[in-house]
């Protein structure tokens with residue numbers, strides 16, 4: 287048996303040619319590093335599922351992107367997620383399938399044809415295409431919101447009692463962060479103080495503004511590593527613009543000092559892919 291219980295599966299359009307698949311699990315006694323998740327896709331709910339992701343370890347989100355525009359028009363796309371123990375893939379559990387579809391009756395609600403949603407695709411091109419590349423290739427480490435509490439976490443005070451704890455990196459949960467999400471392009475902006483205050487209200491020294499597209503959706507306290515400069519940032523605040531779906535995340539970040547325990551998050555320069 288495998289003691290993984292899926293809590294929820296979320297599917298949403300990121301652009302007119304990409305979908306985010308996200309899942310939650312209950313707290314588990316399994317060693318999560320020994321569990322693989324694989325995303326499956328089909329055009330029928332019952333059968334025909336093929337794996338579309340690599341084996342994901344300690345990751346709970348995946349982006350399915352395809353090229354072209356009309357390919358999936360009027361289709362329903364089903365997804366499900368499988369979890370299995372790496373040492374024995376024959377023992378697995380799966381989510382129920384969920385789907386995204388275009389409603390051919392109502393173009394106004396369709397992510398496929400919505401011009402504003404197409405703006406996400408254009409923003410992605412602006413951030414990551416080699417011709418423009420206003421974004422810097424980054425890794426995003428998402429802070430754990432579930433999992434085992436660290437010994438340094440005081441359940442009565444509801445906070446960590448040690449800021450430099452090597453087991454939870456100051457998060458209060460063992461291992462602190464999920465596996466890093468690679469190849470997230472982020473534009474770091476240098477704004478003058480007045481502009482910053484206009485947008486954010488009060489800010490602190492060392493804080494700067496950045497923006498990114500809509501994958502992954504970030505939270506305060508997530509960590510960003512700029513792979514070109516080896517700089518670590520912690521996310522302080524976020525403003526997301528929506529139009530049917532999240533479009534763009536403007537974030538206030540603070541650069542971490544090199545002696546911050548969070549800068550021990552692994553960072554591999556060789557993995558940069560385009």
Ligand SMILES: [Zn+2]
Nearest residue numbers: 436438451454
């Ligand atoms: Zn700790």
